[in-house]
Amino acid sequence: SSELTQDPAVSVALGQTVRITCQGDSLRNYYASWYQQKPGQAPAVVIYGKNNRPSGIPDRFSGSSSGNTASLTITGAQAEDEADYYCNSRDSSDNHVIFGGGTKLTVL
Amino acid sequence: QLQLQESGPGLVKPSETLSLTCIVSGGSISSSSYYWGWIRQPPGKGLEWIGSIYYSGSTNYNPSLKSRVTISVDTSKNQFSLKVSSVTAADTAVYYCARHCAEIIVVPSHWFDPWGHGTRVTVSS
Numbered sequence: 387s388s389e390l391t392q393d394p395a396v397s398v399a400l401g402q403t404v405r406i407t408c409q410g411d412s413l414r415n416y417y418a419s420w421y422q423q424k425p426g427q428a429p430a431v432v433i434y435g436k437n438n439r440p441s442g443i444p445d446r447f448s449g450s451s452s453g454n455t456a457s458l459t460i461t462g463a464q465a466e467d468e469a470d471y472y473c474n475s476r477d478s479s480d481n482h483v484i485f486g487g488g489t490k491l492t493v494l
Numbered sequence: 495q496l497q498l499q500e501s502g503p504g505l506v507k508p509s510e511t512l513s514l515t516c517i518v519s520g521g522s523i524s525s526s527s528y529y530w531g532w533i534r535q536p537p538g539k540g541l542e543w544i545g546s547i548y549y550s551g552s553t554n555y556n557p558s559l560k561s562r563v564t565i566s567v568d569t570s571k572n573q574f575s576l577k578v579s580s581v582t583a584a585d586t587a588v589y590y591c592a593r594h595c596a597e598i599i600v601v602p603s604h605w606f607d608p609w610g611h612g613t614r615v616t617v618s619s
Contacts, residue, residue, distance in 0.1 A: 419605035434605035
């Protein structure tokens with residue numbers, strides 16, 4: 387089965403742009419979805435599909451994909467964006483759901 | 495607005511069976527457009543998909559848990575359930591239920607939205 391690999395931690399200065407990446411073979415065949423999880427809260431999807439945001443998600447969040455890498459970009463990071471971010475996809479070899487290990491985003 | 499709520503014991507003894515239920519409100523679990531899933535998160539760790547079920551009863555499980563997991567659906571009560579047998583301390587986690595969405599246009603996409611608040615389950619004697 388496939389795996390999704392994320393950097394454990396990323397930091398960004400307030401108001402700057404940050405890219406969080408997710409790598410895996412399944413991403414050649416499936417779009418990644420992205421989740422934000424703040425301490426003590428359930429995850430919430432911020433990007434799904436090609437680059438879709440659920441209602442209520444600010445447009446500073448965007449998604450993209452190239453080859454085996456999916457990216458979540460936050461343009462103009464805010465203090466409230468400090469959270470853990472997870473990607474997920476479908477394993478193209480055995481049709482199961484997989485999650486990345488998560489990236490802890492710190493906004494400086 | 496669709497809402498999901500997990501319920502079940504917060505403490506389970508080793509070797510016993512963990513049982514949780516997810517009640518769906520604000521929408522029908524019998525919608526042909528969605529699956530319904532369980533995801534768990536051990537303390538301080540990442541998310542692990544456990545499995546998903548369609549309203550018809552068709553299931554898909556994480557291979558690493560498949561031998562111990564059963565997910566079932568009760569459309570009359572608009573809820574679905576999770577059972578994990580022979581639990582150990584490694585099954586201690588926050589368990590979430592969520593609607594499992596899928597889009598198959600040119601490139602498929604799968605995501606979970608919304609999620610329940612989660613329920614903490616500890617395996618200990």
